[in-house]
Amino acid sequence: MLARRIIPCLDVREGRVVKGVQFRGHEDVGGITELAQKYRDAGADELVFYDITASVDDRTIGLDWIRRVSALLDIPFCVAGGIKSVAQARARLEAGADKISVNSPALIRPDLINELSAAFGRQCIVVGIDSFDDGGTYKVKSHTGAANATRDTGRATLDWVEEVIERGAGEIVLNCMNKDGVRTGYDIKQLQTVRAICNVPLIASGGAGTAAHFEDVFKQANVDGALAASVFHKNILPIPKLKADLKSKGIEIRI
Amino acid sequence: MLAVVDTGCANLASVGFAFERLGARSIITKDADIIRSADHVILPGVGAMPYAMQALRTRGLVEVLQNLTQPLMGICLGMQMLFSGSEEGGAKGLGLLKGRIEQMDTGDLPSPHMGWNTLENISDDDPLMAGINQGDYVYFVHSYAAEISENTLASSTYGHPFSAIVRRDNIYGCQFHPERSGKVGAQILANFLKVKP
Numbered sequence: 492m493l494a495r496r497i498i499p500c501l502d503v504r505e506g507r508v509v510k511g512v513q514f515r516g517h518e519d520v521g522g523i524t525e526l527a528q529k530y531r532d533a534g535a536d537e538l539v540f541y542d543i544t545a546s547v548d549d550r551t552i553g554l555d556w557i558r559r560v561s562a563l564l565d566i567p568f569c570v571a572g573g574i575k576s577v578a579q580a581r582a583r584l585e586a587g588a589d590k591i592s593v594n595s596p597a598l599i600r601p602d603l604i605n606e607l608s609a610a611f612g613r614q615c616i617v618v619g620i621d622s623f624d625d626g627g628t629y630k631v632k633s634h635t636g637a638a639n640a641t642r643d644t645g646r647a648t649l650d651w652v653e654e655v656i657e658r659g660a661g662e663i664v665l666n667c668m669n670k671d672g673v674r675t676g677y678d679i680k681q682l683q684t685v686r687a688i689c690n691v692p693l694i695a696s697g698g699a700g701t702a703a704h705f706e707d708v709f710k711q712a713n714v715d716g717a718l719a720a721s722v723f724h725k726n727i728l729p730i731p732k733l734k735a736d737l738k739s740k741g742i743e744i745r746i
Numbered sequence: 747m748l749a750v751v752d753t754g755c756a757n758l759a760s761v762g763f764a765f766e767r768l769g770a771r772s773i774i775t776k777d778a779d780i781i782r783s784a785d786h787v788i789l790p791g792v793g794a795m796p797y798a799m800q801a802l803r804t805r806g807l808v809e810v811l812q813n814l815t816q817p818l819m820g821i822c823l824g825m826q827m828l829f830s831g832s833e834e835g836g837a838k839g840l841g842l843l844k845g846r847i848e849q850m851d852t853g854d855l856p857s858p859h860m861g862w863n864t865l866e867n868i869s870d871d872d873p874l875m876a877g878i879n880q881g882d883y884v885y886f887v888h889s890y891a892a893e894i895s896e897n898t899l900a901s902s903t904y905g906h907p908f909s910a911i912v913r914r915d916n917i918y919g920c921q922f923h924p925e926r927s928g929k930v931g932a933q934i935l936a937n938f939l940k941v942k943p
Contacts, residue, residue, distance in 0.1 A: 493855075493904055494862045494883060536862055562763040567885055567926045584756030584792075587763060589887075589926060611756055612793040614858045614887045661858055692860045715856060745862045745883040 494745040495709050495737070496536040496716030497730060498694060499723045501526055502543045503572070506556065509543070510672065510724050517543075520724040527560050527568070530723065533730035535566065536745060539592065539664070539718060541619075542572025543637075554586045561587020569617055575603065577610045584611060592617035592664065595633040598644050598651075601658060608659025613691075618660040622648040622681065623668045629681055632668060652685055663689055664718060667697040672721050674700025682712035694718050702728065702736040709742050748939070749784035751811070752776040753791055753824070754801040757923075761790045761821065764925035768936055778810045785943040787814055791823030795847070795890070796835035798823055812840055816943040817916050825912065825919030826890060834890050842917045843897055847890045852905040858889040859904040863922075865911070865930075869899040872913060874937045884910070884920075884927040891921060916941075 501508045501523065508526050509517040520526070527538060540560070557570055571592035574580050580591045591611075597603050597618060607616045621635045629648035634640040644651075652663060665685055667678035677698045686693055692715040695708045699719035708717050722728040738744040750761050750772050758774050765772040765788075772788075773780060781787055789811065791798050802808050811818065820828045829839045832847035839847070850859060862883040868875050878900070891908035894901055902910040902921075911934075912919040918938060924931035 492864060493859070496861050558759065561760050562766065565764065565767065565926060565928050565932060567887075567923070581756060585759060587757075587759040589757065589760065589923075610793075614860065614889065615756075615792060662860060690856055691858070692856045715861060 492743045494536065494743045495714075496694070497534075497705070497734060497744075498537045498539055498716050498718040499530045499535050499730070500539045500541065500696065500718045500720045502541050502720065503556075504543055508724070510720050523556050524559050524563055528563055530730065531564055531566055534734055534746070535730055537566060537716070538564070538568040540568065540570045541592075542570075554582055557583055557586040557588050571617070571619055575600070577606050580607050580611065584615065590615045590617050590662070592619045594619040594621065597655065598631065598633045598646070601654065604655055604658040604660055608661070613659045613661035616660055617662045617664060618655040619664045619666060620648060620651060620655075621666045621668055624678065624681060629684070635668065648681075649685065649688060652689055656689065656691055660691060662692040662694065664694040664696050667695075670698030673698065674722060674727070676700060676704040677708040677712065677717065679707060679711050682708060682714055686713050692716070700727070702733050705733060705737055706740050706742065709737070747784055748772040748786045748788065749781045750774045750788045750790060751781060751807065752805075753789065753798055754805075755790060755792050755798060755823070757790055757792050761788060761925050764932070764935055765939075768932060768939065770939055776805045776807065778807060781807070781810055782814070785816060786939060786941070787811075787816060787818045789818065789820040789824035789827060791821065791827060793823060794834060795823060795826055795832045795837040795839070798827060799837050799839065802827070808840065812842065815916060817918060817938060817941040818842075819918040819920065819938050821920050821925070822888060822923055825921050826892065828912075828917055828919050829892060832890060843892075843912060843914055843919070845892055845895055847892055850889055850891050850905060850908065855905050858887060860887045861885070863902045863904060865900040865902060866907070867898075867901045872899050873941065874911070874913060874918060874934065875899055876937050877933045878930060882930045884922040884924070884930055886922045888921060
């Protein structure tokens with residue numbers, strides 16, 4: 492049976508892994524390859540690296556660290572951050588990334604998703620969506636890497652989910668912004684709503700604080716994977732214990 | 747020496763790195779002579795089959811691959827290319843394995859089939875499967891697959907059962923990514939390297 496995935500997310504800024512709360516006030520949590528290895532050894536199913544300043548600074552991520560991570564890791568990893576063209580995506584995949592994730596540039600130019608999907612196949616094209624719960628209406632934000640750069644996009648989350656799938660997304664990571672870094676649980680209601688219209692793999696992001704939060708999001712929102720950062724970086728929830736707990740609750744988990 | 751066929755697809759580096767971790771020398775190449783003289787050959791692939799087959803034709807490698815006698819392993823799309831053809835774009839394959847690749851019928855499950863799934867019905871008399879156990883997890887990313895056949899060494903199930911590992915004589919295929927399948931994947935690649943050229 493297909494296992495539910497546990498995915499540590501590493502926000503990268505200037506060659507280091509950082510973590511903020513609700514997309515603000517980032518602090519240094521370690522080196523890229525050092526943390527990649529640590530999470531692989533702990534049993535992570537996949538890693539996601541977000542260059543959180545790439546879209547804000549109008550540049551794209553470096554390639555050297557992707558090569559180093561690829562040489563080191565025997566689990567899949569995805570890279571994200573400011574990818575605006577097929578050529579930029581190709582360079583990252585050729586450096587050894589398994590998947591690429593696009594967010595702000597796809598909002599500015601949605602055809603990017605079609606182009607990437609045509610060039611590499613939908614299986615390696617992830618679309619990240621930063622969704623804000625505005626009193627029960629879900630809205631897409633862009634350029635969330637820095638608080639003062641964050642923009643409203645005028646798009647409703649559910650419409651954008653349908654559009655990116657239609658355009659060739661192979662997976663969706665839904666970052667529920669109101670929950671980011673606060674460890675009070677995933678946004679089950681929003682994830683259920685998106686799951687109902689999402690026929691590609693769906694990854695939950697934002698809000699993980701306890702093993703019960705992971706159990707809830709798998710059982711109640713039926714997501715394929717759950718992404719988290721601060722609980723792993725701060726060692727609040729060691730991955731081996733989390734996975735053992737989830738397995739004991741009857742969730743299909745790779746141990 | 748191991749040759750990784752440069753199919754022009756994007757995941758070549760990660761396949762090469764996996765063999766580096768095993769301490770094996772590998773070369774990523776589209777040179778027909780190097781491929782013919784290699785002890786083992788890997789045919790990697792991601793993306794769409796029509797484009798990948800066209801890349802092999804452009805490089806003049808179709809007949810080279812069809813006539814290899816040393817162990818040849820196709821990975822993911824590379825495995826699908828070993829078959830006679832695919833439903834994907836009606837592409838013709840290398841014809842080294844009988845059968846046609848078809849789109850997976852996943853029903854209500856999300857597609858593509860993406861993530862860690864278990865190996866089942868493992869053939870216990872093939873050296874490629876040494877140290878591999880029923881229920882071991884490997885990493886899949888695909889939406890087309892080969893049905894179960896007499897060449898199936900291990901199956902997996904997503905909606906329906908399909909071939910996860912195949913072998914006929916010197917021709918091997920893994921539908922999953924052994925280079926990204928942790929210790930289980932590394933064991934399979936190590937076993938492949940032990941197959942005598």
